Amino acid sequence: MTVTRYRKKPVEVDTIQWTGDNETDVQAFTGRQNFYALDDADRAGSDDPEATATVYDKLHSTWVLVYTGQHIVRGVKGEFYPIAEDVLAETYEPADSAPPADRATVLREAYEIAYAEGMRLNALEAEIGAGPYRGALAVAHLLRKAISEAQQAGAQR
Template sequence: MKYRKKPVEIEAVQFADDPDTLIKINDVLGLDPVNVSYEGPDNPVLKIPTLKGVMTAQVGDYIVKGVHGEFYPCKPDIFEETYEPSIGLPIDISKAKCISISTHELAEILGKPIEREVDKQSRRERRRKGFL
């Protein structure tokens, strides 16, 4: 029997040593405190408390907030292989639930003609040919 991994939606910010990025890491992701070490002046390092201890992120690494609120660093090449942008389509605003769909699935859905439009086109075509 084969199994497929369930899609998981995460939040992430790419680490850069500038105030705007550090504010995003704090405000958007909720990492508090944001602890940047300048022991190597040319190599700032973000220290992230995780379940496995303190991990470090270099400039360019992604800071990921997992499904259960945990934080961890991820190298850019691994991040790009593992994750793709998510498009949340709201179903019911009162319940604030979203579905997640990949870009490939969205392209497939948008690529299919709408059934009603196909019927209109076929009726128009038959009318033009004198069948209706």
């Protein structure tokens, strides 16, 4: 028998913790059809009456029992599965809380900042009658064009 050792690749996943009373939030994360809380009758008839919910793992085509306090993980293939908080802490560390923004979003935010600054500087120019501050507005318009191109490129994917 040959045993081969592997190391887990660095990967970021999104999770939400099942508190026992946040079914709507978890369903918003997983999709309504992929998660539901178990009522007393469901719990009595399940393999483990301590389970309080169930999540659908599409990668393995099965429903998995969830216990209050567990986190629901969205895996790298879009699958959902529960993980205990202590196991989560042993295998993952917190990453940036915000998922990476797409290029169009970043450019849109930069445009809004540049445009506002350009307008402020134009008002200042009019007030004191000095200096060409139109550069900020020119940058804002270039960013606007880049946003449009990024959105079109995203739509073509």
